[in-house]
């Protein structure tokens with residue numbers, strides 16, 4: 605992919621979809637700095653980028669912790685001297701909290717707060733500290749990961765859906781406020797993507813999704829990787845403030 609060579613992209617979060625993005629960025633000669641609460645996950649992402657021909661470094665990050673977000677950005681600058689892009693992809697995947705994330709009558713308040721802290725405040729914090737460096741580098745691209753849960757009829761997953769909808773607003777605010785300084789900001793909304801953690805949902809859920817979507821299969825990390833890498837590249841220079849569903853047609857909006 606053109607328009608990525610030697611660009612430095614900070615990943616806030618690693619995992620299956622991040623690995624798909626790292627694959628394309630590596631093939632395109634980019635450098636990545638990956639922070640994740642699970643260092644093994646961040647290191648695996650670096651292995652992917654290096655095997656594909658790029659470069660990168662991993663570090664530990666709790667995206668909900670402001671000091672750790674500042675440290676991630678400082679680490680990227682100290683390693684590579686600039687930041688050209690940011691990919692926000694972390695999400696609270698704690699199984700207990702996922703199970704407690706129900707509806708407005710039954711939800712556990714601690715679960716609600718933790719999802720707000722990671723999935724929403726965390727994305728704001730990375731944007732806050734990375735954006736000045738992106739501007740200093742002459743502009744660049746931010747990609748936020750949301751979810752079809754924002755649009756779908758889902759009686760549960762209240763706080764997850766609310767945080768992802770909030771990231772949509774963060775995306776449009778960032779695009780509006782910093783566009784003239786060369787910062788593009790878009791959100792990508794995956795449908796069911798079979799990452800390692802997603803495979804735990806396979807079987808019944810896959811069958812259900814396949815009945816609902818026009819595409820003949822569910823998504824792969826590579827499907828997400830191709831599109832996110834495109835948004836991070838200069839090839840997407842005139843795309844900003846958008847929320848795009850990459851979901852096999854599960855959600856169709858004008």
Ligand SMILES: NC(=O)c1ccc[n+]([C@@H]2O[C@H](COP(=O)([O-])OP(=O)(O)OC[C@H]3O[C@@H](n4cnc5c(N)ncnc54)[C@H](O)[C@@H]3O)[C@@H](O)[C@H]2O)c1
Nearest residue numbers: 618619620621641645666667693694695751796797799801
């Ligand atoms: N896989 C899907 O079907 C799907 C569908 C819709 C949306 N999404 C979104 O895509 C993104 C990636 O999903 P995935 O399937 O690759 O998930 P994944 O579980 O493979 O990766 C999520 C990563 O977030 C990290 N993380 C959790 N809490 C963190 C914290 N406090 N600080 C830093 N990192 C933290 C985890 O350690 C993990 O590596 C998420 O934002 C998710 O909400 C995924």
